[in-house]
Amino acid sequence: MAIIPHDETMEPMSTPSDDLPATIESEPELAAAQTRWSELAEQVDAAREAYHGGDSLLMADAQYDELIHELRALEERFPQLRTPKSPTVQVGAPISSDFERVTHPERMLSLDDVFSLDEVRAWYQRMERELGAEPAVVAEVKIDGLAVDLIYDDGVLTRAATRGDGREGENVTANVKTIAGLPHTLPAPYPARVEIRGEVYFPSEKFAELKAAQEAAKEKVYVNARNAAAGSLRQKNPADTAARPLAFLAHGLGVWDATKTAPAPITQMGFIEQLRAWQIPTSDAARLAHSIDEVIEMIAYHGEHRHDLAHEIDGIVVKVNDIAAQRELGATSRTPRWACAYKYPPEEVTTRLLDIQVNVGRTGRVTPFGVMDPVFVAGSTVSLATLHNRDEVARKGVLIGDLIVLRKAGDVIPEIVAPVVDVRDGSEVAFVMPSTCPSCGTELAPAKEGDVDLRCPNRKDCPAQVTGRVEHVGTRGALDIEGLGEEAAIALTQPEAKRPEVIAALADGATVEDEFRRQLRIDLPEDAPAAERLAAAEALLPAPAEPALVNEGGLFALDVDDLRDVFVWRKAKPSAPILGELPETAGKVAELIAAAGEAPTPVGEDEIWVRYPYFSKQRTAVRQRSRGGVKYYFAERLPIEPNAAGTELIAGLNRAKSKELWRVLVALSIRHVGPTAARALAQRFGSLEAIEAASIEQLADVEGVGRIIAESVAAWFEVDWHREIVAAWRAAGVQLADDRDESTEQTLAGLTVVVTGSLQGYTRDEAKEAILARGGKAAGSVSKKTSVVIVGENAGSKETKARELGVPILTEDGFERLLAEGEAALS
Incomplete structure (x- = not known):
């Protein structure tokens, strides 16, 4: 899924058919x-x-x-x-709120991926047909890194940005400037402005060292070098980025504002040579090829030596060398026609399938997954792999206990390919899909007849679904709330999620530490019946904690007091009891603390299960005192203060209350409503109240929504507890409507406007918003129903289509008149 940036032109795109019967x-x-x-x-x-x-x-x-x-x-x-x-x-992804949003001078596009040599040959033959001659091409290794965009103004590095959604990215200039070997100024001659695309990567050898250090320190371990690069570049403090050995390789050109002394390059290889003259790092593997055979030779070579380079690769990129030919060939809405990316086959290993378990998602979908002997493949250690659904388990024919072929597809997520049947010994057992939800016990069923997926219908109260929805509220595509990730969602909704594991550990003779820092161990002989040991372990633990949230409705009403008593179980090093004289103000907690005997001390245990406050600082003192020859233990609960997690969550929730309506819509977990449909609905209706009041026909009429999504939205609002969530959010101060300037004259009412190419005064989104604000319809493709097409630089095939259909065409100056005068500007 790695994406490489290129210039933009657009082609006609089918719209939701207005002509359908x-x-x-x-x-x-x-x-x-x-x-x-x-x-x-x-x-x-x-x-x-x-x-x-x-x-x-x-x-x-x-x-x-x-x-x-x-x-x-x-x-x-x-x-x-x-x-x-x-x-x-679409290209890229929504922009993080951690960094300033910036607009790329030219949109950063994707590449067409091909997976066979025949497809590479077919692409090359197509280039030959369209250009009328066998083209020279540049073949480059496809770097598995983080795409970034550098801008040099008058030879000075003024901005660096991540890809983002292709149009806008995150401003990471300060962090990029810490990358060794990347010049901050260019030697003359240089153009007035040059936009250079490339990849930030984490060197493979250095990543192995980082991973070993993270594992030794028991910190979060990056799963591969690409994630290490992304995490390192997005550090809020540039000094933290500087501490990581990031590197950069350039490969693409965006804008080049030529001067007399610095004319634009005419070939891709000439551009690479200019980069090298400026001492901007480029890949030494880039090669100019004059035939398809030379391209195939390079693909074969790096397929055998893909791990010999300083960075990870997942394929070979092939580009037409002549830049004028690139412009002639143009691009689709998301990919250039003059380039393709051959992706290497995934790597495979064998390992043992220890178990098949199931996971319940936020929509109730129950997904089987394999638990395997950990194995290193394609740059990371793998122990879990999805099996999608029960039919997929049956189709693959895998049994629990099988030796399996595991493929790390695309170097990202592992896939169980097939069992090695010849080595079965008869001990393997078939997987049986549960008939009831493992989280709440409700009987599972497909959402509708014919579905292969089983779902838990207990949408309201299933703990796993509640947790998933609460976590979803905080995701970047929804309300983007700092501090509301998976662990925080579990703490708020299922604080006792690990309790069964804690009880099992106690029953097995392990030591457990409670929130008073008491170290607990059952006092039963080893040969006591398992049921007796489990009962004793359960009785020894504090009473189960009630969750702070029963669903997402109460999320925005949370305050410090609500978070104070959120305790969860985790593995940690045992504490040493705090001993000393009992202050007169301290209270005796006889009903909670053992009255006699020394507190047990774990022997030979590096980590034990510990109950700790997730959102607060540990403020409990445990003290010991002897009376009448008997040792008593006392716990003193000191004033509790929020820790970093609690402070971050409360601040994040408060910020989220004023975010855009489309984010609220996504956060509500309405089935089929993602950012695209949510933006369209928010733009059309302006408030959640108006969306709820709209008919299915009115909802379906919104471009990008359609009947399926409209029915899903309408059905969601018919559920009582869904409306209760909305009411709770409203009462907590969540903004459920976008601010609109009602004074804007609706000059474009009834007009369908298409914008293509780059405008000087507007980004693509700004142009669309200007059209919508004046009552117009901002379309993405040209048809007979299009009222006018606005053309900027590199307008491409949409302008051609408009001329063929006789649709009026305006430049950017004409667009300004159109916004002011409406249809009169077309006469």
């Missing part, structure tokens, strides 16, 4: 396709956000590629499914 929605085949499309789009958007939005991972490159290809196949068969917001035409 009214009966088309009732056709079973299309309805099934729409449902599958929505599911795939949601998964792809989530994967893209995880990949580009931080240092986390969600799915494999290969799995992502399969989903995208399935989406494209659906859209080719049913063009009405494709919209300008479809994942198949």
Whole structure:
């Protein structure tokens, strides 16, 4: 799923078909396709956000590629499914709120991925046909790093930004300037402005050292070098980034404002040579090839030597060398036609499948996953792999206990490929999908007839779903709340999630430490019955804690007092009891603390289960005193203060209350409503109240929404406890409407406007907002229904299409008149 930036031109895109017959929605085949499309789009958007939005991972490159290809196949068969917001035409991911948002001078595009040498040959032959001659191409290794965009103004590095969503990225200039070997100034001659694209990477050898150090310190371990690069570059303090051995390699050109002394390069290889003259790091592996055979030779060589380089690679990028030819070939809405990326086959290993367990997601979907002997593959140690659903387990034919072939698809998420049947010894057992939810005990069932996925229908009260929804509220694609991640969501909704493991450890003879720093151990002989030991362990522990949240409704009403008594179980080093004279003000906690005997001290245990306050500082003192020859233990609860996690969460919740309406819509976990549909709904209706009051037909009429999403939105608001969540958020001060300037004259009412190419005074989003604010429809493709097309630099095929259809065309100056005068500007 790695994406490489290139220049932008646009091609016509199918819109949600306004020409479909009214009966088309009732056709079973299309309805099934729409449902599958929505599911795939949601998964792809989530994967893209995880990949580009931080240092986390969600799915494999290969799995992502399969989903995208399935989406494209659906859209080719049913063009009405494709919209300008479809994942198949999007690049990058939503922007983090941690850094300033900046606009790229030229949009950073993706690449068409190919997976066979035949596809590479087919692409090369297509270039030859379109250009009328066998093209020279530049073949480069596909660096598995973090895409960044550098801008040098008058030879000075003035800005560096991450890819973001392709149009806007995060300003990481201060951090990028700490990368060794990257010049801050260019030697003359240089253009007035040059925009250089490349990859920040974490050297493979240094990553191995970092990983070993993190494991030794029992810190969070980055799963691969790409994540280490992303996490290191996004440090809030540039000094922390400087402490990491990041490196940079340039490979792409965006803007080049030529001067007499610095004319624009005419070839890709000439651009690379200019970069080297400026001492900007480039890959030594870049090669000029004059035939497809030379390209295939390079692919074969690096396939055998992919781990010999200083950085990770996942393929070979091939680009037409002549830059004028690149412009002639143009681009689609998301990829240049003059380049492709060959991706190497995933790496495979064998390991033992120890168990198959299930996970319950926020939508109730129950997903089997394999638990394996940890194995190192494609740069990281793997112990878990998804099996998707029960049909997939049956299709693969895997049994618990099998030796399996594991593929680290796309160097990201592992895939169980197949069992090694010949080595079975008869001890293997078949997986049985549970009939009830492992989280709440509710009987599982498909959402509708024919679904392969089983779901827990207890949407309101299933602990796993509640936790998933609370966590989802804080994600970047929703309300982007600092401090509300997976662990915090578990602490708020399932503080006793680890209690069964704690009881089992106690029953097995381990020591446990409670919040008073008492070290507890059951006093039973080793041969006591298991049931007796488990009962004794349960009785020894404090009473189970009630969750701070029963669902997401109470999230924004949380305060410091609510967080004070949130205790969770975790593995940690045991504490030494605090002993000393009991102050007169301290209270005796006889009902909680053992009255006699020494407090047990763990023997030979580096870590034990400890009950600790998740959002507060540990403020309990345990003291010992002897009376009448008997030792008593006393606990004194001192004033509790929020810790960093508590302070961050409360501040994040307060900031989130005033965020945009579309983020609130995503945060509500309405099925099928991701950022794309949420933005469209928020723009059209302006408030949650208006969305709730809208009919299915009104919702479906919104571009980018359609019938399936409209029905899902309407059905969501029909549920009582959903409306209670909205009411609770409203009462807590969450902003449920966007501020709108009602004084803006609706000059574009009834007009459909398409903007293509780069405008000097507007980003693409700003132009769209200007159109929508004046009552117009901002479309993504040109058709007979288009009222006017606004063309900027590199307008591409949309301008051609407009001329073919006789649609009026305006420049940016004309766009200003259009905004002010409306249809009169077209005469």
